[in-house]
Amino acid sequence: MRWTLKPKPDNEQVHSLANELGIDRVLASLLVQRGISTFEEAKAFFRPNIANLHDPFLMKDMDRAVERIQQAVAANENILVYGDYDVDGTTSVALMSSYLREEYPNVATYIPDRYAEGYGVSYKGIDFADDNDFGLIIALDCGIKAIDKVAYAKEKGIDFIICDHHKPGPEIPAAYAVLNPKREDCAYPYKELCGCGVGFKLIQALNFVKGNAIETLIPYLDLVATAVAADIVPITGENRVLAAIGLDVINTSPRNGIKALIHQLEKKELTITDVVFTIAPRINAAGRMRHGNFAVSLLTEYDFEQAKLEAAGIEKFNSDRKDLDRSITQEALDQIVENNEEAQFTTVVYDESWHKGVIGIVASRLTETYYRPTLVFTKSGEKLAASARSVKGFDVYNALEACAEHIEQFGGHKYAAGLTLLPEQYPKFKAKFEEVVKATIDPGLLVPEIVIDAPMELPDISPKFYRILKQMGPFGPMNMKPVFLTKNVRDNGYGKQVGADKSHLKLNILYGADRKTYGAIGFGLGAKMELVENDFDIVYSLDENTWNGYTSLQLVLKDLQ
Incomplete structure (x- = not known):
């Protein structure tokens, strides 16, 4: 280690803040390190207030998104709420669908099958919308790179509203509205929202035009806090407000699905760490082991007795997931030793029999063991699919970009990404990834800090x-x-x-x-x-x-x- x-932070600032707040210098020092140096900043930090959230209409295309939803409701159109199968995606779908259904019944949900469709917007999902007469798809936590799929939907007369937070590519899809604070042309002041956070901004805008107070949205924040915790986004700015108030909702009046999960845990008060390590893995287990629809169903269930039954099913998925995670991690560790790859700059392993639903967790385990940028591959149809994890300070997304000639498709963040490639490209990709990381990583980053x-x-x-x-x-x-x-x-x-x-x-x-x-x-x-x-x-x-x-x-x- x-x-x-x-x-050391500025001594005068620490002294001044300690006196102003009546706290000792160590605590004042911690606050100044976090960019808090005045009484007002400290008040906002220690008392997160939903009224301090930014105006949602500062986000590019927000006015268009609101206008299109209003138009759909007025014309009695069917709306399909579409999201990824992980925690951020399923909580986003639960959030948006439950909010819209409060006043409008023609709303359905769609989660792609992790194995049959893969990550993000799928042609199968668009065909489902077309076959069932949906005129509008609201895509959450995905879609920012779905150029061809959005065009395909347009040909069928289906509009898209995209609510995403992943890094955009050079081209933005030609959707009716694209909400993403990471768009270069978006002046929204806070860039680090998760997918569910972007979805929340949309319902905040819809709520505002209805003339409702923002406080009426507090019951939805248990979902947003869960997504913020699970997606490992910075707990700063708006995320801190959403997580703090949402955590209070989780502990005082959670929706029945979350209440049922907590009921099984028999834990009185949850911290954000508990959400990360107990609530999130269970929600994730549905999409990993069976289908993300199970998670959405649980998170939108109104009847507590039914929610308890669904939570018990998800508990079984999570138990199965743990067993798989343990056995595959051991197989991957054995493979690294057998191939004598412990001293490399990267960890890249593959077995066609590994369960696609847990390779991300296995990648995290291997990163903990060898502390290297890590990729775990398995067979997915005719291609290979992988989950990537990185070490602190190294951007694995950029490293994958440098290997793009060998990759079919990839997306993600600085520290976590996913990709697919053709089987014949695997040896070339593995060699290239090692070469790129070796050439660009500071060797100091390979020692945990x-x-x-x-x-x-x-x-x-x-x-x-x-x-x-x-x-x-x-x-x-x-x-x-x-x-x-x-x-x-x-x-x-x-x-x-x-x-x-x-x-x-x-x-x-x-x-x-x-x-x-x-x-x-x-x-x-x-x-x-x-x-x-x-x-x-x-x-x-x-x-x-x-x-x-x-x-x-x-x-x-x-x-x-």
Whole structure:
């Protein structure tokens, strides 16, 4: 692990903010690092308010999108809400369809089959719309590169409204309206919305023209918060407002589908991390193991008893997904060792029998193990399909662009992408991808980095400090949970390896002249037990630990040396 201490923020700004807010300097320093240096900025940060969202009509084509939906409703047209099969796509479809159906019945949903149709807008989906007399398709979390498909729909007299957040190509589809803050010609002030976030801006605009207060949209934010969490977009600006208010909806009055998933977990209050690791994988499991329609059905179900039945089915999908994920990850790790590829700059593996629904998860697991830009391929019809994952600081999308001569189709983000290619191109692509990454990556990026926010004296950790720290959430990209550094600590002699395989480390850390002890847990750090025999340095975050009804603060160790 590389330990990187963030630069110290401006001392005057920290001093001024600490005095203005009545907080200690470490907390003020954390805020200034996040671009918050005034009382007003701090107020907006700590009290996310739905009234602070941007005007949706600042987004290019928003007026056209609203006008076309109004026209469809006035003419009694059938509207098809179309979205991808992952969490962002299925929550988007649930959001848009449930909002429109509040006042208009002629609305249906369509999720492409991951295996028969693949990612994004499909010809099969357009043919379905044509056969069933849909005059308008609203595509969410996909469509920004569907040039030919939108043209095909136009020939059939079907209009498209595209709500996407993926990076556009050189040409924008000739849809009736294309909402995407990443369009070069779009002046919308916040660029990092997820697909469901762009969909929310559309219903915000529709709500506004109806003369309704924005607060009437709060019940929809459980879906948006779930998508923000799952899609790993920055938790800044509008995303922070949507995630914070949406998380409150999840914990107080969620829709029945989400309530049924939480009911199965028997967890009282969810954090954004819980949403990422418990709610999102279950929603995703429907599209991975069977069909994304199961997720949309659950998320739009009005009857709680029925929602519980559907949630139980999705729980089974998730259990099957976990089994596949484990076995394929092991096969992929074995393949890397057999081919003697551990020392390469990339990890690229392929087996035609691997389940397409879990190759993205497997790619993430391999990235955790070898910390290299990673691609996991499987057979998909006559072609090979892959999921790509990257390491922090390296743009895998750009690397794939440099290999475009060997690729049929690709799309995605800086850190996650998908692609298809012809089987005969696989060896050439694999060699080219290794060559591109080797030539362009900073070798330092191939060592996992821990970014440390601030040095910390352990006695400065108080209940008040933690209470304010907690209010800095929800945490996520660009607003990560603060990580602290404390030097020269020592274990009280009762430290031990814990867990079935002794892979974790549980310590009682002694610090300072008063020799006070601080409970600490280090997940996955069991192998470092020998380092605690003498003084050592720790990097950690803070969390609460509840045991036998008693809650205490604990240090969650990221690393020690």
